[in-house]
Amino acid sequence: MNVAIVGTGYVGLVTGACLAEAGHFVTCIDNNAVKIKHMRAGRLPFHEPGLQAIVLSQLHGGTLRFSTDLASGTRQAQVVMLAIGTPSAADGCANVDSLLLCAKALADTLDHSCVLAIKSTAPVGTCEQVQSFFKARQGLRPDAPRVEVASNPEFLAEGRAVDDFRKPDRIVIGAETAQAGDTLSRLYARFDPDGQRTLRMDVRSAEFAKYACNAMLASRISLVNELANIAGKLQTDMKAVCKVLATDHRIGPDFLRPGAGYGGSCLPKDLRALIRAAEQCQESAPLLRAVEEVNQRQVRLLFDSIQRYFGGSLWGRRIAVWGLAFKPGTDDVREAPSLALIRLLIDAGATVRAYDPAVCASIPKLAGRPGLELSRSAAQACRHSEVLVVMTEWQEFTEPDFSALASSLESGAVFDGRNLYRPEQLARFQLRHFRIGQKVQGKPLAAHRHAAMPAHSSPG
Numbered sequence: 001m002n003v004a005i006v007g008t009g010y011v012g013l014v015t016g017a018c019l020a021e022a023g024h025f026v027t028c029i030d031n032n033a034v035k036i037k038h039m040r041a042g043r044l045p046f047h048e049p050g051l052q053a054i055v056l057s058q059l060h061g062g063t064l065r066f067s068t069d070l071a072s073g074t075r076q077a078q079v080v081m082l083a084i085g086t087p088s089a090a091d092g093c094a095n096v097d098s099l100l101l102c103a104k105a106l107a108d109t110l111d112h113s114c115v116l117a118i119k120s121t122a123p124v125g126t127c128e129q130v131q132s133f134f135k136a137r138q139g140l141r142p143d144a145p146r147v148e149v150a151s152n153p154e155f156l157a158e159g160r161a162v163d164d165f166r167k168p169d170r171i172v173i174g175a176e177t178a179q180a181g182d183t184l185s186r187l188y189a190r191f192d193p194d195g196q197r198t199l200r201m202d203v204r205s206a207e208f209a210k211y212a213c214n215a216m217l218a219s220r221i222s223l224v225n226e227l228a229n230i231a232g233k234l235q236t237d238m239k240a241v242c243k244v245l246a247t248d249h250r251i252g253p254d255f256l257r258p259g260a261g262y263g264g265s266c267l268p269k270d271l272r273a274l275i276r277a278a279e280q281c282q283e284s285a286p287l288l289r290a291v292e293e294v295n296q297r298q299v300r301l302l303f304d305s306i307q308r309y310f311g312g313s314l315w316g317r318r319i320a321v322w323g324l325a326f327k328p329g330t331d332d333v334r335e336a337p338s339l340a341l342i343r344l345l346i347d348a349g350a351t352v353r354a355y356d357p358a359v360c361a362s363i364p365k366l367a368g369r370p371g372l373e374l375s376r377s378a379a380q381a382c383r384h385s386e387v388l389v390v391m392t393e394w395q396e397f398t399e400p401d402f403s404a405l406a407s408s409l410e411s412g413a414v415f416d417g418r419n420l421y422r423p424e425q426l427a428r429f430q431l432r433h434f435r436i437g438q439k440v441q442g443k444p445l446a447a448h449r450h451a452a453m454p455a456h457s458s459p460g
C-alpha cells in the first residue's frame, strides 16, 4: 500500500520504517526541515535500538522516503497517518492545535479518497472534529473525494519500539465504516496474519482505550511505589513482597519494581489530559489524581532522604547522577524524574555531575544549566562526587565496579532510585545503600500499636 505519515518523531518514524519493512511504500513527512535533511542521510534524530538499520535499508531499497511537503507527500497515499505530538497545554488538557491545523491543511489539499488514521494520542472526539473538516468541504464541493477519519492509537514503548511494532500485543482500529477498518487491517496484515490481535471498535472507544491503558500503567506504578513506602516503614522486604505479587496470575510480573516514579512523553501528560477530560464531564477522578500525587511525591522522597543524609543542608554538596533518560533504551528526557530531582538538588545548593549512555549534552533542556555538568562516563561522574543517585536502570549500571565506586565516592553512599542493587552487594564495599521502600530502622509501627493496645480492646 502507499502510506504517508505526517509527524516523523518517535511514533511516526518507527511506524514508517516498520511499515516500509513490511512491504509498503511509505513517505514520512515532517515540518522540521533539519530533521528531514538528517533522516534523508540516514541519521536519526533520537536513539531507538534497531531503528537505524531498518531506516537505512528501506531508504536504500526505495520503500521509505522523507519529505517536508504535505501536498506532494500525501498525493498517492491510500492511508495518511497523523503522528504529531499532543503535549500538555497549560491547563493539563492535551494540546491538539498542531494536529488540527495539519488536519485542516489536509482537508484543503487531499484530492483523492483515502483513510486518515490518527495515531497521535488525542482526546475522545478528536477524530469526529477532524471528520467535520472533511464534511464541511464535502458541503461546499459535493464531488470532493471521500476521506474517512479513523483512530489507530499507538502502544509502542520507547527503548523497545521496533520490537513492539513488529510484535504488537494488539492493534487497535477505531473506524465508523467497515471499509475504513478493512483498509487499516490490510495495512497491518503482516504484523497480525491471523487477525487475532486486531481489535476493531468505534472511533471514540479507540481514542479512549489509549488513555485507559496509560492510566492503568501509571496506577500500577504509583500503587507499587506506595506499597513500597509503607513496606519500608513496616520493616518488611518489598522485593519478597513483589515476588508474591508477580506470581499471582491476576496481577502478573510487569511494572512491579518500586522506584523514583514514572516520566516520559506519555504517562504524565496522558494522565493529566484524562483528569481534565473527566472534569469536563463532571467526573472528579479521585483515583487518577492520587496516582499523579503519589508519582510526584516519589522524587521528593528521594530528595528528602539525600538531604537528611547530609544533615538537612545540600549547600555545596557534590552529587553524581547516573541516568537522565526517563527509562533505559531511549534518549528521551521529557518529564524525566531525573530532571525533577536535579532541579531540586541544584535549587538546594548542590552541584550535579550527571551521566547517561544515550542522552547527550546537546539536548537543549540540559545544556548550560548552572550547577549541572554532563560527564562522559559513569566513572567520571563519580570522581570528586560525594554520593551517587541512580535514576535510570540502564544495563550499564546494573553491575558497576563497586570497588572503584567505593574509592571514588567521598561520602560512600548510593541512593538507588530504581532499586537496582542488593543491599549485600554494596555492604561488601562499605557503601551505604538507600533504596525506595527500604526498611526504616527502629521498631515497626504496627508492633508499637499492638504493644500499646489494651487486651480488652481487640475486636470480637
Ligand SMILES: NC(=O)c1ccc[n+]([C@@H]2O[C@H](COP(=O)([O-])OP(=O)(O)OC[C@H]3O[C@@H](n4cnc5c(N)ncnc54)[C@H](O)[C@@H]3O)[C@@H](O)[C@H]2O)c1
Residues within 6 Å of the ligand: 006, 007, 008, 009, 010, 011, 012, 029, 030, 031, 032, 035, 083, 084, 085, 086, 098, 099, 101, 102, 119, 120, 121, 122, 154, 155, 156, 157, 158, 265, 266
Ligand atoms: N513517544 C511514545 O512513546 C509514544 C507512544 C505512543 C503514543 N504516542 C503519541 O504519539 C504522538 C506523537 O508522539 P511522539 O513521541 O512521536 O512525538 P514527537 O514530538 O517525537 O514527534 C512529533 C513530530 O511531529 C512533527 N510535527 C509537528 N507538527 C507538524 C505538522 N504540522 N506537520 C508535520 N510535522 C509536524 C514534529 O516536528 C515532530 O517531529 C503523541 O500524541 C504521543 O502522545 C507516543
